[in-house]
Amino acid sequence: MDGLVLPGGESTTIDKLLRIFGLFTPLKDAIAGGLAVYGSCAGMILLADRIVGGALDQQTLGGLDITVRRNAFGRQVDSFETDLEVTGISGPPVPAAFIRAPVVDEVGPQVQVLARTSSGPGAGRIVAVRSGALLATSFHPEITGDVRIHQLFVRIVSKEF
Ligand code: GLN
Secondary structure, three states: OOEEEEOOOOHHHHHHHHHHOOOHHHHHHHHHOOOEEEEEOHHHHHHEEEEEOOOOOOOOOOOEEEEEEOOOOOOHHHOEEEEEOOOOOOOOOEEEEEOOOOEEEEEOOOOEEEEEOOOOOOOOOEEEEEEOOEEEEOOEOOOOOOOHHHHHHHHHHOOOO
């Protein structure tokens, strides 16, 4: 396996299922060993070393030296779409859908910030990061029909970015 996508969903449930099915430790070890992973939304939470607003027993796979804040834009009804300038992606801004999305509160020195919100609630919040072979976005790029975030991940997997 060259790369893995951890999708959106519900990070507390994904965490529980990873543990129940015995995938948590092998996956954590693979990430620590350099596996390329793209995490969107709940996937970003799973990749974060630290969570604000996690469930009591919530664990993460970790690997990304970030502090992520769950549900930072509010509840499901507060979901929104906006356009983002993303480092590494040329052309028009990237359309991004935020669904009960997290934001990144803090990044460690090795983490590159790829995008921040430019408008909407709390403009300037970090919503896309990359560190080595790990890429994470607060938003869902897969439902807007723009494949450039996924292409960026393929470039990371092929060591072209
Ligand atoms: N709020 C969810 C969580 O904490 C993530 C939502 C999503 O992936 N769209 O896991």
